[in-house]
Amino acid sequence: MGLLNLTAVQLSAKIKAKEVAVIEALDAALEQIEKLERHIHAYVTIDWEGARRGAEEVQEKINKGELKGLLAGVPIGVKDNICTENLLTTCSSKMLKNFLPPYSAQAVENLKKEGAVIIGKTNMDEFAMGSTTETSAFGVTKNPWNEEHVPGGSSGGSAAAVAAGQCFFALGSDTGGSIRQPASYCGIVGMKPTYGTVSRYGLIAYGSSLEQIGPLCKDVTDCAAVLEGITSYDKKDSTSVLRKDKDFIKDLKENIKGMKIGIPKDYFGKGLSEEVKEAVLGAAKELEKRGASLEEFDLKHVSYAIPAYYVLACAEASSNLGRFDGVKYGYRAEEFHGLHQMYKKTRSQGFGTEVKKRIMIGSFVLREAYYEAYYLKALKVRALIKEEFHKAFEKYDILLGPTTPVTAPKLGDSLLDPMNMYLGDIYTIAVNLAGLPGISLPCGKDKKGLPIGLQLIGDCFMDKKVLQAAYAYEEARGRFVPCIDEKLKSWHS
Amino acid sequence: MEKKYETAIGLEIHVELSTKTKIFCSCPASFGEEPNTNICPVCTGMPGTLPVLNKKAVEYAIAVGLGTGCSITQYSKFDRKNYFYPDNPQNYQITQLYMPICTKGTLEIETKGGVKHISIREIHLEEDAGKLFHDQETHSSFVDYNRSGIPLIEIVTEPQMENGEEVIAFIKKLKFIIQYLGASDCKLQEGSMRVDVNLSVREAGIKELGVRTEMKNLNSFKAIERAIEGERERQQKILSQGGRIIQETRRWDDEKGLSFAMRGKEDAKDYRYFPDPDLAPLLISNEWIEEMKERQPEFRTEKIARYKREYSIPDYDIEWLTENKYLADFFEKTAELCRNPKKAANWIMVETMHLLKEKEMEPKELKYSPENLAKLIGMVDKKVINGDKAKEVFAHMFEQNTDPEKYVEENGLKAVRDERILQEAVEEVIAGNPKSVEDFIRGKEKVLGFFVGQTMKVLKGRGDPERITQLLKERLKEGL
Structure with missing residues (x-):
């Protein structure tokens, strides 16, 4: 139990100091999984043996002094749309139920080099399409704070696993908020870095121009350490950018005195719950006390972010998911007559409802006759939103707002009202359209005891500033009691 | 009174580029390997993989663009063409629809009808698909992805040609430009150059073009000529009987001398094109274009003109020698060294070709140097050795690039002059x-x-x- 309260960086320090063995840390996480998986279901695949082997290898390297990094020996979870060599990578879809990638994503390679130990693959919305992890083909994940509520999505498994101590941090992917929103719902820290910072090689694509792999962690320091670990220029990804400022840890504790924080009024309008509003504005006040200046401003066009996002993301998805056809890998319908029927049956049976819906929307908006009306228009909206952010960052260092309008909804509610689910991403989506870095960290709880997330947004390549502001707030806020402390008793009984 | 008709022909020509590796991954772009050996996660469309553009393919496309008088697009993009077929592992092909790398070129051709300029609408870069094999016995199909991701350029002309002769003249001219650039070997039979013919017929005097068909599967110059004649006649016959041409893709069967409809416009697919988000826009600087311009070789047309001025050899020899840039360059060096162009031409056209054919070698595989051939010619000219012995020396030189002077000395082959x-x-x-x-x-x-x-x-x-x-x-x- 004691080990589980450590952050990843704290744990690694103890491991390197030989106070804790890697296998002990792994066992602690695995024990937690054994206890809690039936309640939470954060994982799709748990690599019991592989993780043990990995722990031994890492221990050996640490003993030899070959591994000295901040994350050496830390057991982690990896979202199931991030390829892991010879470890099932399903995207929580029947379509890839049996898919064993012959390669690992570059981000995973980077973490392996740092000495992280992969416990398993975390549950998600099918192909990252959803905001609750309820569209997974392998069952829903539950929010560790309250099992009647969703953990958020699409990286819901990653967020729940971290919150419940089933790993020390996890990788997620964020196409429209899929890291920040579940981090917010689960009371942890999640960050989407600037587009191009982390290689997308090995991330099974949903909306290619929008998504980034990023960390889901217990605190901001871990978040900076993990981001530093996964950031790399990758020749295999043409959209990868060479970051010369990836020493996120080094400048983390920089004083924020004089930091100009803009508060977009548009992020505090209709649909925002009072409790969330209060907590977020309270957090802003804390930053002000530490020397930051606050100013409200109008962020125009951001209300068009959701339709633009769904046009672009679905268009890209309809093409990205074309490769799942039963020919080369993954699911193939058992009975069919001829090629055409094989395609039809394979895709009808292999994909779930939400995925089919988005493929159909995407195929529709890309039709020659509608291309201008939808796709091109969405691109224009995207350009306008980028321009608005650009103007804002001429005045402010950081933008501050809620991550989500409400706390985690109840299981089943979102599927009954998908429009509301889409609208729940209103504060996170614009950040993806503009390629900006954004972080969510806990800033309180609602009456039900569900966590509230504070979102901080920076200009492109200002990931450092985002982390600095987040760290300053975390310091001001004090310890945020993780759910395992509060909940474990009830689970044990 | 019988009506008169006019024909308009446009071409779409796919050319496989001679890069060492594929266009979006580092797999070898070689041919004739065992199925599915030149493949990797990228060119088989595995989940999570991403394309990275091959710079050499871009350079070849720029070179062909410059060689055909095109403007080079300095900001171009790649698009995805979405369609389902098993030879296409991602179920989309990466191509250039909206912003092709080269536009608005022109080539001058010469036929019996005189000199004519044919406009090139665009040249774009794209990836080739894999190959399907159907096993009739087991009713199953197999796919080989070795060809998947081989770089292609597609050259699209305006419909400005009127007959087979012009078409052949255009293709030959284009082929020589591409071959001179080393960008492709352009073999119709082997499919490294694939010509699709768009043809329409209309009543003489009418400005607007008629409904066109697209003819595929043309694997030789003869097939192209026959298909053009066949399609012209077919359309003319339909029109003269008051019928209508259907816009469709047809497949030429050269053995039967007939074409068959493959698919009509009614089932024309909507390819749902959009810019590929995995590839950054392709930026081509002025410096790069200048550098590529400097690297342009002397093309065949200019070479022929110069040969006519500089060398007193028959036109036939000039045509022959310039058909292959490697042999033309070889000839020039030899002629310069031995100062006997006619003899140099003869040795290349007769003896060299004889041995190349016998040994089934390509000209670029020649082992001996122009220096040694020039020495040999010099020795014959000076009567140091006689013709028969020269052939013997040549055969040896062909195999091992032997220095002919040394060889003659060592083997006592000098002509007796005492x-x-x-x-x-x-x-x-x-x-x-x-x-x-x-x-x-x-x-x-x-x-x-x-x-x-x-x-x-x-x-x-x-x-x-x-x-x-x-x-x-x-x-x-x-x-x-």
């Missing part, structure tokens, strides 16, 4: 063949050849046949 030795040989032959001498005196001049041969034999093949003939004639006049 008059005394020659005289002695002649005497020996005359003395040994009294009957033939008599024949000669009686007017049977044919035996002279026999005497030359015999004398060469005595000299172990190292005589100068001309001098020997002269000596024999003089000597035979004297009789026995």
Whole structure:
């Protein structure tokens, strides 16, 4: 139990100091999984043996002094749309139920080099399409704070696993908020870095121009350490950018005195719950006390972010998911007559409802006759939103707002009202359209005891500033009691 | 009164580029390997993989664009063409629809009808698909992804050609430009150059073009010519009977001399094109274009003109030599060194080609150097060796790039020029063949050849046949 309260960086320090063995840390996480998986279901695949082997290898390297990094020996979870060599990578879809990638994503390679130990693959919305992890083909994940509520999505498994101590941090992917929103719902820290910072090689694509792999962690320091670990220029990804400022840890504790924080009024309008509003504005006040200046401003066009996002993301998805056809890998319908029927049956049976819906929307908006009306228009909206952010960052260092309008909804509610689910991403989506870095960290709880997330947004390549502001707030806020402390008793009984 | 018709032909030509690796991954772009050996996660469309553009493919496309008078698009993009087929592992092809790398070029062609300029609408870069094999016995299909991701350029012309002769002239001209650039070997039979013919027929005098069809599967110049004639006739016949042409894709069957409809416009697919988010826009700087311009070779048309000015060799030789840039360059170097262009041409056109064919080699595989060929020609010119021995030396040189001077020296092949030795040989032959001498005196001049041969034999093949003939004639006049 004691080990589980450590952050990843704290744990690694103890491991390197030989106070804790890697296998002990792994066992602690695995024990937690054994206890809690039936309640939470954060994982799709748990690599019991592989993780043990990995722990031994890492221990050996640490003993030899070959591994000295901040994350050496830390057991982690990896979202199931991030390829892991010879470890099932399903995207929580029947379509890839049996898919064993012959390669690992570059981000995973980077973490392996740092000495992280992969416990398993975390549950998600099918192909990252959803905001609750309820569209997974392998069952829903539950929010560790309250099992009647969703953990958020699409990286819901990653967020729940971290919150419940089933790993020390996890990788997620964020196409429209899929890291920040579940981090917010689960009371942890999640960050989407600037587009191009982390290689997308090995991330099974949903909306290619929008998504980034990023960390889901217990605190901001871990978040900076993990981001530093996964950031790399990758020749295999043409959209990868060479970051010369990836020493996120080094400048983390920089004083924020004089930091100009803009508060977009548009992020505090209709649909925002009072409790969330209060907590977020309270957090802003804390930053002000530490020397930051606050100013409200109008962020125009951001209300068009959701339709633009769904046009672009679905268009890209309809093409990205074309490769799942039963020919080369993954699911193939058992009975069919001829090629055409094989395609039809394979895709009808292999994909779930939400995925089919988005493929159909995407195929529709890309039709020659509608291309201008939808796709091109969405691109224009995207350009306008980028321009608005650009103007804002001429005045402010950081933008501050809620991550989500409400706390985690109840299981089943979102599927009954998908429009509301889409609208729940209103504060996170614009950040993806503009390629900006954004972080969510806990800033309180609602009456039900569900966590509230504070979102901080920076200009492109200002990931450092985002982390600095987040760290300053975390310091001001004090310890945020993780759910395992509060909940474990009830689970044990 | 019978109506008159006019034909308009446009071409879509796919050319496989001779890069070492594929366009979006580092797999070898070579041919003839076992199925699915030149493949990787990228060119088989595995989940999570991403394309990375091959710079050499871009350079070849720029080079062909410059060689055909195109403007180079300095900000171009790649688009995805979405369609389902198993030879296409991602179920989309990466191509350029909205912003092709080259636009608005032109090529001058010459036919019996005179000189004409044909406009090139665009040249774009794209990836090739894999190959399907259907097993009729088991009713199953197999796919080989070795070809998946081989770089292609597609050259699209305006419909400005009117007959097969113009089309062939255009393709040949284009082919020589691409071959001279080393961008492709452009083999129609092997599919490294694939020509689709868009053809429409309309009544003479009408401005607007008629409904066109697209003809595929044209694997030779003859097939192209026959298909054009066949399609022109088919459309003309339909129109003259008051019928309508259907816009469709047709497949040419060269054996039957007929074409068959593949798919009509009604089932024309909507490819849902959009810019590929995995590839950054392709930026081509002025410096890069300048550099590529400097690297442009002298093309065939200019070469032919220069040869006509500089070398006194027959037009036939000039046409022949310039068909292959490697041989043309080889010829130029040799001619410059030996200062005997005609001989240089002959050695390349006759002896070299003979051995290349015999050994099934390509010109670029030649082992011997122009320097050595020039030396050999020089030795013959100076009568250091005779023609027969020169062929012997050449055969050796062809195999091992032997220095002909050294070889002649080491093997004692120099022609005998010592008059005394020659005289002695002649005497020996005359003395040994009294009957033939008599024949000669009686007017049977044919035996002279026999005497030359015999004398060469005595000299172990190292005589100068001309001098020997002269000596024999003089000597035979004297009789026995």
